[in-house]
Amino acid sequence: MLHDVESEVTGAVWKVLLQAGAVVSEGDVIMILESMKMEIPVEAPVSGTLHSIAVQPEDQVEEDQILAVIQS
Amino acid sequence: MHSKKIEISRVLVANRGAIARRVIRTCQAMGLQTVAVYSPADAAAPYLAEAGASFALPGVTPQESYLNQAALLEIADISGADAVHPGYGFLAENSQFAAAVNERGLTFIGPQPKWLAQMGDKVAARALFADQGFPIFPGSGLLTDMTKAVVQAKSIGYPIMVKPSGGGGGMGMEVVPDSRRLDLAIQRAQAIAHSAFGESGVYLERAIMQPRHVEFQILGDGAGSAIHLYERECSVQRRNQKLIEESPAPGIDKQLVARHAELAAAVCANLSYDNIGTLETLFAPDGEVGFLEMNTRIQVEHAVTEMITGVDLVQIQIELACGGRLPAQPKRRGFAVEARLYAEDSDTLMPSTGRLHHFRPPELHGVRVETGYQQGQVIGPYYDAMLAKIIACGDTREMAIGRLLVALQAFEVSGVKTNAKLLMRILQNEDFLGGRVDTAIVERLMRGI
Known part of the structure; x- marks a missing residue:
């Protein structure tokens, strides 16, 4: 089953820590966003394999935008 | 100078x-x-x-x-x-x-460029203040190799804090409970320091659990004279960012605070420090005091000091920069408490962007509001989330807190989420009211402990 990982904030992608294909456990940090000078870690909502990463560093992101997809 | x-x-x-x-x-x-x-x-x-x-x-x-x-x-x-x-x-x-x-x-x-450089290098600033007789918590210099780091960490004692030397605002800091996690924490701090500050230098310092953050407002003339304008207690923080600041510091050994305020001014006088600065310290639960860092600028929370001393810190900054004389130390009167209203959710602490459909700061007796915004403006993701600072004064701490609470209730904002609810919860918290504050108070309150 595919699970979308969505942004909780409007901001920018600061760092992408994992790549497509990586095995993740629930709570693992996939990437770090930056908004209003705050670092916002994006955690895996479920355990599985990272199917894809939809953004790259410095991309602007909107609230609810899909950042990554996890296959569980 | x-x-x-x-x-x-x-x-x-x-x-x-x-x-x-x-x-x-x-x-x-x-x-x-x-x-x-x-x-x-x-x-x-x-x-x-x-x-x-x-x-x-x-x-x-x-x-x-x-x-x-x-x-x-x-x-x-x-x-x-x-x-x-x-x-x-x-x-x-x-x-x-x-x-x-x-x-x-x-x-x-502002201060001369050399002070900005020296205090910006946290390892150098620590060494400078230690050399001047200001207490510091045990720590290392800049880490050079991992084998030495393990030995240094052992002699400093765990839990230990890994800190970037070029940092600020709590970015890249990590508490390490024991030696097993040291390697990883150092690597991570180096990586964050490198991408955030452009240099990967990190150092170790003994981690003080549940400390109080107490800072001293300093003014210097660059010619051997400096005064302090008392302390600000800034322990109420979230993510290493201050939420509530006040002066005088409540529920603390007043002599201990006064002694360190005098020492801070004496060190800055001896260094011929100029213009404005804030010496940040940590007070450990056992009464030990240690240097944290020196900020070489006017602080966000400067209005707290202005409220209890009646001075205009920006004016003094300008006068000192133009070769003016250092004023006499002002007396302090009453109590002042500041709250920072952020565009962020009170429960999740997530920043919130949007248009300020409605924005009406209160105009109340004994309350000062500093905001950069007005109704209709868009709060975007590019800069920090502070909507306003609300500072209240009073003859007693209770009066100042009461006025601040009323001001927060009266502050009308719509279009973005704010942390007003969290600020009001803190101001009504029993430990806060009793002056029993430390840097973990917000976390405890949010977890309902």
Whole structure:
């Protein structure tokens, strides 16, 4: 089953820590966003394999935008 | 240092929002002209109308706008400014920028560039204050190799804090409980330091659990004299960012605080430190006190000190930068408490962007509001989330807190989420009211402990 990982904030992608294909456990940090000078870690909502990463560093992101997809 | 008097007439305010407004207000009162700068995201901000002239910066990101040294220096030239006030954040503690301002024959309203450089290097600043007899917590110098780091960490003792030497604002800091996690924490801190501050130097310091953050306001003339304007207690924080600040510090050994305030001023006098600075310290639960860092700029929470002393810190900054005399230490009266209203969710602490459909700061007795915003403005993701600072004073701490609570209730904001609910919860918390504060109080309160 595919699970979308969505942004909780409007901001920018600061760092992408994992790549497509990586095995993740629930709570693992996939990437770090930056908004209003705050670092916002994006955690895996479920355990599985990272199917894809939809953004790259410095991309602007909107609230609810899909950042990554996890296959569980 | 400033042996001769410098005349200035036009100040470039190299900042945005509440602090730009604050500096413009004092310049106006002193009869100085002002030049404001703005990014396209701030084109509707009220400080622009309050300045004598305003100039656009090229883009919305901090790098294109308020960190853009070339553009700011060019605007200084074009506008005929003869002085630059950097505010706080952005370039306020950038020694290169301060030096570039001075090299153009303009007056940088802040400490000399050498202080910005020395205090910006946390390892050097620690060593400097230790050398001057100010207490520091056990720590290492800059880490060079991992084998040595393990030995150093063992002698300092766990839990230990890994800190970037070029940092600030709590970025990249990590508490390590034991030796097994040290390697990883150091690597991670180096990586974060490298991408955030451009240098990967880190050092170790003993972690103080549940400390109080107490800081001292310093003014110096650069010629061997310095005074302190008492302490500010800033323990109420979230993510290493201050939420509530007050003076005097409640529920603490007053003699211990006063002794360190005197020592802070004496060290700064001995160093011939100039202009404004804040010496941040941690007070451990057992009464041990240690140097944290020295901030070489006006602080966000400067209004707390202004409320209890009656001085205008921006005015003193300008006078000192122009070779003026250091004022006598003012007496303090009453109590002042500040709350920072952020555009962020009270429960999740997630930042919130949007348009300020409605925005009405309260006008109340004994309450001062500093905000950079007005109704209709868009709060975007580019800069920090602070909507306003609300500062209340009173003859007693209870009165100041009561007034602040009323002001928060009366502050009308719609269009973005705010942390007002969290601030009000803190102000009514039994431990806070009893003066039993430490840097973990917000976390405990949010987890319902």
